Amino acid sequence: xxxxxxxxxxxxxxxxxxxxxxCDPISEHNRLYWYRQTLGQGPEFxxxxxxxxxxxxxxxxxxxxxxxxxKGSFSTLEIQRTEQxxxxxxxxxxxxxxxxxxxxxxxxxxxxxxx
Amino acid sequence: xxxxxxLGSHVSVSEGALVLLRCNYSSSVPPYLFWYVQYPNQGLQLxxxxxxxxxxxxxxxxxxxxxxxxxxxxxxxxxxxxxxxxAEYFCAVSDHNQGGKLIFGQGTELSVKP
Numbered sequence: 292x293x294x295x296x297x298x299x300x301x302x303x304x305x306x307x308x309x310x311x312x313x314c315d316p317i318s319e320h321n322r323l324y325w326y327r328q329t330l331g332q333g334p335e336f337x338x339x340x341x342x343x344x345x346x347x348x349x350x351x352x353x354x355x356x357x358x359x360x361x362k363g364s365f366s367t368l369e370i371q372r373t374e375q376x377x378x379x380x381x382x383x384x385x386x387x388x389x390x391x392x393x394x395x396x397x398x399x400x401x402x403x404x405x406x
Numbered sequence: 407x408x409x410x411x412x413l414g415s416h417v418s419v420s421e422g423a424l425v426l427l428r429c430n431y432s433s434s435v436p437p438y439l440f441w442y443v444q445y446p447n448q449g450l451q452l453x454x455x456x457x458x459x460x461x462x463x464x465x466x467x468x469x470x471x472x473x474x475x476x477x478x479x480x481x482x483x484x485x486x487x488x489x490x491x492x493a494e495y496f497c498a499v500s501d502h503n504q505g506g507k508l509i510f511g512q513g514t515e516l517s518v519k520p
Contacts, residue, residue, distance in 0.1 A: 333511050336509070341505075394440075
């Protein structure tokens with residue numbers, strides 16, 4: 292158990308609907324990362340926060356995607372007007388400290404299926 | 407830009423045999439390298455990491471990896487495979503000039519035959 296939780300674990304939605312995922316890291320995780328993993332691929336970086344500040348967004352994060360971490364604790368990832376290509380596993384990871392070799396602790400992921 | 411290449415999307419070994427999963431990296435700066443394991447429908451768990459200290463790194467579950475700068479490699483090994491080792495394994499490099507995000511390889515699925 293990494294201490295990082297994600298909700299929901301599975302989400303099935305119809306194309307065009309909006310979905311929101313939540314990630315709860317432990318309190319020591321001042322950095323929080325979102326990744327997307329499609330079938331048979333490694334996770335790809337989407338965005339990350341240091342406390343409540345969103346410091347980087349990947350080109351993969353289109354205008355339909357938005358992420359927040361309002362109080363520097365939990366984070367949400369929203370996808371508007373979902374498309375079938377959004378079907379993937381969405382992983383979040385928490386990390387403490389300011390050095391890049393500190394371990395990222397991953398949650399179990401949210402598997403999104405867009406019909 | 408940093409990148410990771412994992413050679414072999416699928417590796418099959420017999421129980422008790424040597425496990426060797428290959429990873430090569432590209433980095434313009436000294437890299438921080440990681441191996442993660444993922445079981446079906448679960449998140450990723452860290453096996454081990456290289457942070458420029460010892461080049462031979464020991465991890466959990468009997469795995470180890472050796473950093474070879476001359477070969478730009480960070481291969482993962484385990485002397486004797488166990489059935490419970492069957493999983494997906496990912497090599498990753500930390501982009502420590504850009505917030506520490508992880509750049510992953512495409513993964514290697516390890517199967518263990520009885």
